[in-house]
Amino acid sequence: xxxxxxxxxxxxxxxxxxxxxxxxxxxxxxxxxxxxxxxxxxxxxxxxxxxxxxxxxxxxxxxxxxxxxxxxxxxxxxxxxxxxxxxxxxxxxxxxxxxxxxxxxxxxxxxxxxxxxxxxxxxxxxxxxxxxxxxxxxxxxxxxxxxxxxxxxxxxxxxxxxxxxxxxxxxxxxxxxxxxxxxxxxxxxxxxxxxxxxxxxxxxxxxxxxxxxxxxxxxxxxxxxxxxxxx
Numbered sequence: 001x002x003x004x005x006x007x008x009x010x011x012x013x014x015x016x017x018x019x020x021x022x023x024x025x026x027x028x029x030x031x032x033x034x035x036x037x038x039x040x041x042x043x044x045x046x047x048x049x050x051x052x053x054x055x056x057x058x059x060x061x062x063x064x065x066x067x068x069x070x071x072x073x074x075x076x077x078x079x080x081x082x083x084x085x086x087x088x089x090x091x092x093x094x095x096x097x098x099x100x101x102x103x104x105x106x107x108x109x110x111x112x113x114x115x116x117x118x119x120x121x122x123x124x125x126x127x128x129x130x131x132x133x134x135x136x137x138x139x140x141x142x143x144x145x146x147x148x149x150x151x152x153x154x155x156x157x158x159x160x161x162x163x164x165x166x167x168x169x170x171x172x173x174x175x176x177x178x179x180x181x182x183x184x185x186x187x188x189x190x191x192x193x194x195x196x197x198x199x200x201x202x203x204x205x206x207x208x209x210x211x212x213x214x215x216x217x218x219x220x221x222x223x224x225x226x227x228x229x230x231x
Contacts, residue, residue, distance in 0.1 A: 015220060022228035026214045027186040033219050034178045039070070040217035041174040042185055046196060047210040052165050056203050059171065060164040062142050063195040067184040068159035070177030071112075075153055076100060078116040078124065078138075083149045087115075090153035101127065109134050115144045115152045163192075169210075171196060178216050189214065193229045 021029065034040055050057040076094040077087035078101070087095045094100060094111065097120070104127050114131065116124060116138045124131075124138060131137040138144040142162035146152050163173045175188040193212065200208050212229075213221040 015222065020223045020225045023189055023224050024186055026222040026224045027189065028182040029222055030185060030214055030216055031178060031182065034216040036218055040178045042176040042178060043215050044173060044175050044189055044192060045213045046171045046193060048165055048169050048171065049207045049210050050165060050169055050201060050204050052167055052169055057201045058165065059199050060141060061195060061199050062160055062162045063192055064155060065159040065161065065175060065188040066191055067176060067180060067188050069161060069174065070180060073113060073156055074111045075156055076111040076114045077149055077153060078114060078120055079149050086150040087153055090150040091157045092153045104130055109136060113144065113156050114138050115149060117147060118145055121145060190229055
């Protein structure tokens, strides 16, 4: 059996086996058990008491993280000429229409979010095979298909993310960076879970938030007490 490294021993000493931590404790502990040389992402995994196979139990939504994501989000605004100035002023990295549609047809997907207008979705529909598998297809439910192009770009740049429960009933997303303060991690995690609670399907029975885990890119997961979200 291989010996534990110095850092692994430190983590083992800090995380008690079987203990469930408050969200505040977990937010502080994350910074103490992460030893990566890069600014690791802070991830949250929430298991929900829903059956995603049923349409009326699908949980999907958007949340604006109060402290941002800590990531540089590259935004492409596919819009008509009269909206281009608005998109650029809001901070879009790429702005245009037909030339970018052609680039995407050729396989270019070097962006994180695509925002567009309802009138343009007809053109973008043909890009489904390229954008769909990469999670880049604009969707009205996530606020990426709108006439308020500038507002949508600003929200994404400031920390708005979209999420969806997977087939196992788990919602997984990144909510910040390990360089964030414990208060920033706590604030983002609480906002995310509270948003999930607001989206609880009316048909969902029993325990809705079954478990919550916080972790960083290469750290162990820390189990969080769902009741501590409201502290």
